[in-house]
Amino acid sequence: MANNRFPLELLPDVAQLEIETYLSLADKINLAMACKATLKNAKQLDQNGYYYKSLDSFDQHSEYDKDLDKKFRYNGSIFFNSRMHAMQKNLKQAGLYILKGRIDEALAIIDKDPDLLLQVIPAITLKKHPSHDGEKHIGRTLYQLALGTYDHELYEAIGQRIESKYGRDIKAKQFHEQFPNGVKSTKSFRAVFDALIKTMAADTTIAFINDQNIMNDETRAALQSLTKSLARSDGYTTGVHFDLQIVIDLIEAYDEGYDEFINENKKWDRRACYWRCAFGLIESFMPYFVAMALNEKNDFSDVMEGKKKVTRSAVVDDGSDFFDARLGDSRYIICGHWWQVGWLRNADTDAGLKTFVRLTQKNLDNLSSNCNNQQALNCKK
Numbered sequence: 001m002a003n004n005r006f007p008l009e010l011l012p013d014v015a016q017l018e019i020e021t022y023l024s025l026a027d028k029i030n031l032a033m034a035c036k037a038t039l040k041n042a043k044q045l046d047q048n049g050y051y052y053k054s055l056d057s058f059d060q061h062s063e064y065d066k067d068l069d070k071k072f073r074y075n076g077s078i079f080f081n082s083r084m085h086a087m088q089k090n091l092k093q094a095g096l097y098i099l100k101g102r103i104d105e106a107l108a109i110i111d112k113d114p115d116l117l118l119q120v121i122p123a124i125t126l127k128k129h130p131s132h133d134g135e136k137h138i139g140r141t142l143y144q145l146a147l148g149t150y151d152h153e154l155y156e157a158i159g160q161r162i163e164s165k166y167g168r169d170i171k172a173k174q175f176h177e178q179f180p181n182g183v184k185s186t187k188s189f190r191a192v193f194d195a196l197i198k199t200m201a202a203d204t205t206i207a208f209i210n211d212q213n214i215m216n217d218e219t220r221a222a223l224q225s226l227t228k229s230l231a232r233s234d235g236y237t238t239g240v241h242f243d244l245q246i247v248i249d250l251i252e253a254y255d256e257g258y259d260e261f262i263n264e265n266k267k268w269d270r271r272a273c274y275w276r277c278a279f280g281l282i283e284s285f286m287p288y289f290v291a292m293a294l295n296e297k298n299d300f301s302d303v304m305e306g307k308k309k310v311t312r313s314a315v316v317d318d319g320s321d322f323f324d325a326r327l328g329d330s331r332y333i334i335c336g337h338w339w340q341v342g343w344l345r346n347a348d349t350d351a352g353l354k355t356f357v358r359l360t361q362k363n364l365d366n367l368s369s370n371c372n373n374q375q376a377l378n379c380k381k
Contacts, residue, residue, distance in 0.1 A: 091116050091142070092124055098145045099126045099137070101288035101312055103154045110142065110158065114165050117142060117158070123235070128284070128323035136235040143171070144178040148241040151289035152363040153309065159367075172371040178238055183364040185245040192229065193253035196222050196278060200270045201260040207269055208341055211330045213277060223277055230285050240364075242285050244357040250279060251350050272341040280332030284323065288314060291322045293356060297336030304352030306359045 090109050094116060097106035110116055120141055125134040137145060143162060146155035162171040199222045200206065200215075207214040230246075254274060261267035283291065293303050293310045297317065302308040314322040317337050324331070324338075331338040334349060 087113070087116065087119070091119050091121055094142055095121050095124045095137070095140075095145055096126065098142060098151075098154060099124075099135075099149065099288060101149070101151060101154070101292055101310075101314075103151070103157065103312065106142070106146075106154065107157055107161075110161060114161060117162050118166065118170075121145070129321065129325050131325050132323070135232075135241070137241075138235040138237050140178075140237070141174055143174045147175065147178045147364070148236065148239065149287035149289045150240060150244065150360040150364070151287070152360070154289070155367075175367065175371040179364075179368065180238055183240075183361070183368045185243050185361070187243060187245070189229075189246045189249040190253055192226060193250050193278065194257060196226065197253060197257040197260050197274065200274055201257075201262070203270065204263070204266060206266060206273050208272065208276070208330075211326075211340075213273065213329065215273065219273075223281065226278065227281060230282070241287050242290070244286075244290065244360060246282055247357050248354050250282060251354060255350070269341070276330065276332050276340060277328060281328035283332055284328045290360075291333075294353075295322050295333060295336050300335045301348070301352050304356040306356075 090113060094106050094109040097103075097109070118141070120139055121137070123136060123138050124140075124145075125136045127134045137148075140148070143155065143158045146158050149155075159171050159175075162174070199218050203216050203219045205214055205216045206219065230242075254271075258271075261270045263270075283294065286294070289310065289312075292312050292314055295314060295316065296303045296311060299308045299311075303310055313336075316322055316324075316333060320338070322333055326338075327333065331340050333339070
């Protein structure tokens with residue numbers, strides 16, 4: 001709409017904040033007085049769609065009269081609902097930018113309204129492609145969303161803003177709420193990948209024809225079980241959104257199980273299937289920041305080793321998106337290129353992937369130590 005204005009006229013006359021139902025008449029009067037005190041600032045928000053002309057009625061009340069409660073019900077509710085709507089809209093948009101690794105856009109919204117850093121998003125769903133069911137994140141602040149993505153550039157920038165405006169204790173509190181059990185990974189998928197390799201190695205039907213995977217029921221069931229173990233049907237709350245230790249488990253299982261694929265005529269088909277269907281499947285669950293790191297075209301090794309920043313592109317070299325619906329089925333992605341059967345493994349790339357995982361974990365470990373130190377200082381006060 002023109003000037004990005006919110007159509008306040010669409011709000012019902014009885015619109016009200018939930019908190020209003022719990023306010024006494026005296027509290028409503030105090031709230032109305034607060035509206036009057038902030039009227040000047042509210043009017044300045046007009047260009048962003050926060051101001052409604054009926055707010056002028058607050059200027060008419062230098063003291064309470066018997067109709068104030070009724071007028072507050074309409075005018076106060078309209079103002080606060082419009083402000084609340086705008087804040088929630090910006091909060092959700094910033095959250096989506098964070099989940100998609102769009103650092104500049106996320107910080108621009110935060111810098112315009114720093115109070116968003118104290119707000120909790122009740123629920124936000126990230127859809128990675130049109131047919132994706134979506135990843136639902138529940139009850140998180142913007143900082144906590146960033147922490148879950150491993151995006152150290154973004155969560156450090158947001159953390160600095162929280163410290164500057166609200167203090168280190170608020171930052172530490174949000175951090176510990178996100179990682180109530182610490183940041184160390186405790187779950188291993190190694191046994192899962194060991195079993196998957198044995199299942200694939202025994203599957204004489206594995207093939208890749210016309211972009212379609214051919215496999216027996218045992219292999220298909222094993223992949224479906226892996227998918228189920230990675231999905232979070234109850235939504236994402238605390239911790240990281242995806243445990244990158246899984247990447248190391250997959251690579252090491254492949255390295256040690258390499259000779260399991262002994263059938264000379266089928267071993268390369270089976271190895272390719274492992275990377276296409278297992279590694280590609282894992283990629284489909286990765287946060288955008290991690291995916292964009294794996295999608296690096298020119299500086300893959302330097303990015304993996306932390307020598308260069310992620311360029312933050314999810315566009316693969318054929319113009320498609322990293323999180324294309326074919327990911328984990330008929331393709332996987334490394335170095336900005338999608339692969340099916342041609343690229344199977346490279347020792348340097350494997351080492352780079354493991355280094356990247358360990359660096360992202362180390363970044364969280366260091367931040368955890370800092371927040372623990374801050375918490376200890378608070379306890380001594």
